[in-house]
Amino acid sequence: MEDIKGIVAIIAVFGMPVFIVFFVCWFRYLRARMRHAQILAAIEKGITLPEPPGFPKWITSAAIGIAFIVFSPAFILVGLGASDQVNEMRTTILSGTAFPSLAFLSIGIFFLIRGLLLRKHERQNASLK
16 A cells, blocks of 8 residues: 555656646647637738737746746645654655755746846836837
C-alpha cells in the first residue's frame, strides 16, 4: 500500500504540471485555429478585420509573476503533506521541496519586477508623446 502512495505522489507531482501545460497549450491552439478561420472567412468576403485588442505587456508579465509567487508555496505544502513520516524523513522532504519553491518564487519576483519596469517605461513613453 505504501508503494502505491509513493507512485501516486510521484505521478501527481510530475504529472500535474505537464497536464496543466498541455491544457493551456491546447486551448491556445484552439483559439489560434478559430482566429485563423475567422481571418480566412474575412479575406474571402473582402472585409478587413481590426487588430484584436490585447493586454499591455506589463500586465501580462506582472500576472505571470504573481502566479509564480502564489504557486511557489505549493512545494512546501507538498513536503508538509508527508506528515505520516518520521521527523527526520519529514525534514528531508521539506528540504527537497524547498529548492523548487525558491526557484518558482525567484521566477515570480523576476516577472513581477519586469512587469513593473515595463509599466514605468510605457508611462514614460506616453508622457513624451
